[in-house]
Amino acid sequence: MQDIIRESTADEIDSAVAKAAAAGPAWAASDAAARSALLRKLAEGLEAGREQLVALANEETVLGPVRLNGELDRTAFQLRAFADAVDAGDPFQAIEDAAVPGAPPAGRPHLLRVNVPLGPVAMFSASNFPFAFSVLGGDTASALAAGCPVVVKAHPAHPRLSRAVYALALESVQACGAPDGVIGMVEGATKEVGIRLVRHPAIEAVAFTGSFAGGAALQKEVQGRDKPIPFYGELGSINPIVALPAALREKGPELAKTLAASIALGCGQFCTSPGVLIVLDSDATDSFVRLLAEEMDAQAPHAMLSPTIRTAFDSGVARLVSHAAARRLTRSEQDPGRNPVPNLVEVDIAAFIAHPELRHEIFGPSCLVMKARTVAEAQQALQAVGGSLTATVWGAESGDADARAIVGAAMSMAGRVLFSGVPTGVAVTRAQHHGGPWPASTAPQTTSVGLMAMQRFLRPVALQDAPAWLVGDYR
Amino acid sequence: MQDIIRESTADEIDSAVAKAAAAGPAWAASDAAARSALLRKLAEGLEAGREQLVALANEETVLGPVRLNGELDRTAFQLRAFADAVDAGDPFQAIEDAAVPGAPPAGRPHLLRVNVPLGPVAMFSASNFPFAFSVLGGDTASALAAGCPVVVKAHPAHPRLSRAVYALALESVQACGAPDGVIGMVEGATKEVGIRLVRHPAIEAVAFTGSFAGGAALQKEVQGRDKPIPFYGELGSINPIVALPAALREKGPELAKTLAASIALGCGQFCTSPGVLIVLDSDATDSFVRLLAEEMDAQAPHAMLSPTIRTAFDSGVARLVSHAAARRLTRSEQDPGRNPVPNLVEVDIAAFIAHPELRHEIFGPSCLVMKARTVAEAQQALQAVGGSLTATVWGAESGDADARAIVGAAMSMAGRVLFSGVPTGVAVTRAQHHGGPWPASTAPQTTSVGLMAMQRFLRPVALQDAPAWLVGDYR
Numbered sequence: 022m023q024d025i026i027r028e029s030t031a032d033e034i035d036s037a038v039a040k041a042a043a044a045g046p047a048w049a050a051s052d053a054a055a056r057s058a059l060l061r062k063l064a065e066g067l068e069a070g071r072e073q074l075v076a077l078a079n080e081e082t083v084l085g086p087v088r089l090n091g092e093l094d095r096t097a098f099q100l101r102a103f104a105d106a107v108d109a110g111d112p113f114q115a116i117e118d119a120a121v122p123g124a125p126p127a128g129r130p131h132l133l134r135v136n137v138p139l140g141p142v143a144m145f146s147a148s149n150f151p152f153a154f155s156v157l158g159g160d161t162a163s164a165l166a167a168g169c170p171v172v173v174k175a176h177p178a179h180p181r182l183s184r185a186v187y188a189l190a191l192e193s194v195q196a197c198g199a200p201d202g203v204i205g206m207v208e209g210a211t212k213e214v215g216i217r218l219v220r221h222p223a224i225e226a227v228a229f230t231g232s233f234a235g236g237a238a239l240q241k242e243v244q245g246r247d248k249p250i251p252f253y254g255e256l257g258s259i260n261p262i263v264a265l266p267a268a269l270r271e272k273g274p275e276l277a278k279t280l281a282a283s284i285a286l287g288c289g290q291f292c293t294s295p296g297v298l299i300v301l302d303s304d305a306t307d308s309f310v311r312l313l314a315e316e317m318d319a320q321a322p323h324a325m326l327s328p329t330i331r332t333a334f335d336s337g338v339a340r341l342v343s344h345a346a347a348r349r350l351t352r353s354e355q356d357p358g359r360n361p362v363p364n365l366v367e368v369d370i371a372a373f374i375a376h377p378e379l380r381h382e383i384f385g386p387s388c389l390v391m392k393a394r395t396v397a398e399a400q401q402a403l404q405a406v407g408g409s410l411t412a413t414v415w416g417a418e419s420g421d422a423d424a425r426a427i428v429g430a431a432m433s434m435a436g437r438v439l440f441s442g443v444p445t446g447v448a449v450t451r452a453q454h455h456g457g458p459w460p461a462s463t464a465p466q467t468t469s470v471g472l473m474a475m476q477r478f479l480r481p482v483a484l485q486d487a488p489a490w491l492v493g494d495y496r
Numbered sequence: 497m498q499d500i501i502r503e504s505t506a507d508e509i510d511s512a513v514a515k516a517a518a519a520g521p522a523w524a525a526s527d528a529a530a531r532s533a534l535l536r537k538l539a540e541g542l543e544a545g546r547e548q549l550v551a552l553a554n555e556e557t558v559l560g561p562v563r564l565n566g567e568l569d570r571t572a573f574q575l576r577a578f579a580d581a582v583d584a585g586d587p588f589q590a591i592e593d594a595a596v597p598g599a600p601p602a603g604r605p606h607l608l609r610v611n612v613p614l615g616p617v618a619m620f621s622a623s624n625f626p627f628a629f630s631v632l633g634g635d636t637a638s639a640l641a642a643g644c645p646v647v648v649k650a651h652p653a654h655p656r657l658s659r660a661v662y663a664l665a666l667e668s669v670q671a672c673g674a675p676d677g678v679i680g681m682v683e684g685a686t687k688e689v690g691i692r693l694v695r696h697p698a699i700e701a702v703a704f705t706g707s708f709a710g711g712a713a714l715q716k717e718v719q720g721r722d723k724p725i726p727f728y729g730e731l732g733s734i735n736p737i738v739a740l741p742a743a744l745r746e747k748g749p750e751l752a753k754t755l756a757a758s759i760a761l762g763c764g765q766f767c768t769s770p771g772v773l774i775v776l777d778s779d780a781t782d783s784f785v786r787l788l789a790e791e792m793d794a795q796a797p798h799a800m801l802s803p804t805i806r807t808a809f810d811s812g813v814a815r816l817v818s819h820a821a822a823r824r825l826t827r828s829e830q831d832p833g834r835n836p837v838p839n840l841v842e843v844d845i846a847a848f849i850a851h852p853e854l855r856h857e858i859f860g861p862s863c864l865v866m867k868a869r870t871v872a873e874a875q876q877a878l879q880a881v882g883g884s885l886t887a888t889v890w891g892a893e894s895g896d897a898d899a900r901a902i903v904g905a906a907m908s909m910a911g912r913v914l915f916s917g918v919p920t921g922v923a924v925t926r927a928q929h930h931g932g933p934w935p936a937s938t939a940p941q942t943t944s945v946g947l948m949a950m951q952r953f954l955r956p957v958a959l960q961d962a963p964a965w966l967v968g969d970y971r
Contacts, residue, residue, distance in 0.1 A: 126569055132925055453607060453609070
């Protein structure tokens with residue numbers, strides 16, 4: 022399918038950004054009704070086109086109709102969630118401080134702190150979420166909700182789907198009477214298209230979901246601009262799970278099954294896929310780890326998203342398995358002629374802490390397991406993992422000193438800390454946070470999932486002694 | 497006084513950061529009472545030491561006792577404002593979403609979004625605010641309130657004052673039983689000290705107030721770290737004022753007096769000092785500009801903060817006055833043997849837009865004035881100014897089309913838009929925003945003044961299905 026990828030020309034990229042910039046003021050001035058109408062129309066469009074879109078997506082990604090239908094549902098839900106948030110006034114929230122007579126510092130003028138949209142956003146689609154983090158995914162929905170036009174960089178792993186979704190986006194824009202150019206799209210498999218896009222002077226922010234290498238390179242381009250702009254990169258992570266003895270004793274078999282399924286889910290192609298398991302050593306450890314390996318051997322993942330991703334997975338696994346500190350626990354070897362098989366490797370915790378190469382993300386169904394003799398060792402391992410989108414702590418219900426120590430370590434390195442279940446699956450809600458310290462996110466104070474994602478595209482302005490007509494606009 | 501500046505050694509810098517890092521967990525875990533007690537104690541310490549501190553500050557900065565007493569008041573007020581915000585629960589605010597049974601996307605787990613402190617903050621003092629943006633200034637107060645230790649880089653323009661304030665800070669830390677190392681300090685006049693500090697792996701954020709050149713260089717160092725961290729740079733701006741005809745007709749003489757005083761205030765050494773005046777041409781224009789020049793000639797600013805700043809001011813003024821497009825309106829020339837005199841220069845608006853060098857900030861009492869024949873020309877001039885901490889619009893009360901157009905242009909390029917008075921003077925309140933698009937700020941979504949400044953040093957963590965003991969910590 023490579024033959025149908027095309028590269029947007031420099032003129033096409035410039036023209037898409039120019040149209041977005043032209044749409045900017047009108048979209049920034051649009052009211053809640055206009056924004057939520059477009060967001061809802063886009064959700065309806067996805068649902069109306071479901072059959073064709075899911076079929077196209079499946080041809081291009083082999084993720085399967087169950088997952089793809091679910092992802093389309095999630096994407097429509099997400100668009101409507103932002104519509105609801107806009108209707109509830111999220112982007113128009115203001116903070117008002119009454120004037121206080123007298124000399125400073127106690128005396129002060131009237132101040133009204135409002136938010137203004139940043140302007141055109143460059144949005145980079147992800148290979149692994151053809152709907153939810155692509156043309157009409159979370160970044161686009163949150164930028165539109167904030168009042169910003171979007172120029173999407175389609176992902177070359179699903180070009181035909183991107184075009185089909187973009188076509189319905191254009192129809193929706195027209196049907197709603199939204200400004201022409203409020204959603205634009207460029208395409209390309211080479212890095213030049215993305216670089217030209219983020220270096221365009223009219224682009225005011227960049228949202229990126231993808232690999233560490235790709236995101237870090239793009240961030241350098243953004244930092245090299247004459248006028249630097251915010252770069253919101255979500256670069257994935259290895260998502261450690263810490264199992265305390267209480268959890269394994271109470272429900273070891275169930276957890277082994279759940280974890281094996283999470284590692285294999287979507288062929289491990291999630292940014293929240295669990296990549297490290299730290300087990301506090303107890304009499305339940307050995308049987309749990311054996312069971313986990315068996316459950317993983319019983320999984321049958323589908324094919325990967327692209328040959329490039331597959332090759333990277335195979336070489337990552339080969340490097341890991343051949344590492345002097347590593348012992349493979351799952352039975353099967355990878356066979357390039359068949360789908361990947363889940364890979365579980367045990368390492369000593371000291372080796373994990375000493376060797377950074379053991380901590381590199383392997384995108385796909387692969388996990389490391391290690392035994393911690395003490396809580397302190399488990400804490401050190403979490404610290405060695407560093408910035409991560411998620412950390413999961415099983416067995417912390419008691420709140421004893423061990424649980425508190427591990428939870429503290431997890432909160433210091435992750436953007437989301439889970440206490441049951443597995444990190445795959447990210448709810449779209451107000452309290453969600455999908456970020457985390459570098460390198461999980463380039464902007465750890467922001468989230469790319471959930472309603473707070475809108476805040477990435479707004480900037481405060483304090484209005485001092487504003488006239489009544491202007492204050493009225495925000496009340 | 498140069499002889500008393502000393503350079504912290506590499507070991508001293510590393511040791512200050514190591515002590516801050518060691519204090520980190522305890523300070524992050526401290527409750528509101530502990531944090532606000534320290535902040536209030538620091539305010540009391542400043543007030544108790546007022547006589548000695550103001551005398552020292554005046555020796556080192558020549559800003560005069562009236563201004564310095566006022567600045568000390570403001571700094572104590574600021575510390576207490578953050579104490580109040582901590583007591584009100586600001587850093588402990590959480591967002592909670594109840595679990596919803598059922599399959600995703602509508603079904604979801606319980607999520608509690610809390611904030612955690614980033615960790616040790618490197619804080620760079622400013623030359624022009626020896627109290628309010630130095631050792632115990634706004635950055636330190638907001639970082640401590642957020643639960644982060646601070647390592648201050650003292651400004652070499654006031655080393656003895658910095659040491660005196662730091663000594664009282666240490667006493668307060670001890671008196672409150674706060675963790676040793678929660679406030680550290682390093683010194684130096686060369687850039688090496690600052691570079692070593694921001695490159696230290698245990699530093700988690702940097703707050704900087706100062707020049708564009710210094711800030712941009714430091715930001716590059718931060719971006720070059722193995723683990724990039726947030727860099728909050730407030731780099732100053734030229735703070736345009738737009739005067740609509742209504743304002744000049746109604747109170748031209750009063751505005752000329754106020755503006756001349758604002759330009760000369762503190763010898764123009766404020767990041768909010770007005771540097772550009774755009775007058776919508778009317779029958780009131782010429783007399784207003786003439787009056788402004790007269791009022792500026794009547795000002796007698798005090799000396800500048802340092803010989804370096806004075807030299808930069810003189811050469812900036814010389815470059816501006818000799819520019820082909822510029823006509824000087826004030827009478828006096830700068831005399832290096834005397835205090836600076838206010839400088840008002842008229843340029844054509846087309847020249848201002850065409851020549852970037854006319855838009856460079858001149859730190860000191862200098863202002864450009866230009867006449868706009870149309871609202872569109874005034875908008876273009878604001879756009880040419882680019883990112884600015886403030887923009888002021890006089891005469892927008894009617895809310896007519898002209899007023900709305902100018903206010904829209906001002907809001908698109910400034911962090912604070914004023915509708916009366918002058919931009920010097922920044923109230924410390926919740927609704928304040930002291931930031932603005934690049935290059936005014938390196939992080940335009942954040943503020944370095946006001947209670948929201950605390951948010952720079954916090955990072956969200958979503959707790960999923962958290963056990964009761966942990967949820968209880970945030971309720």
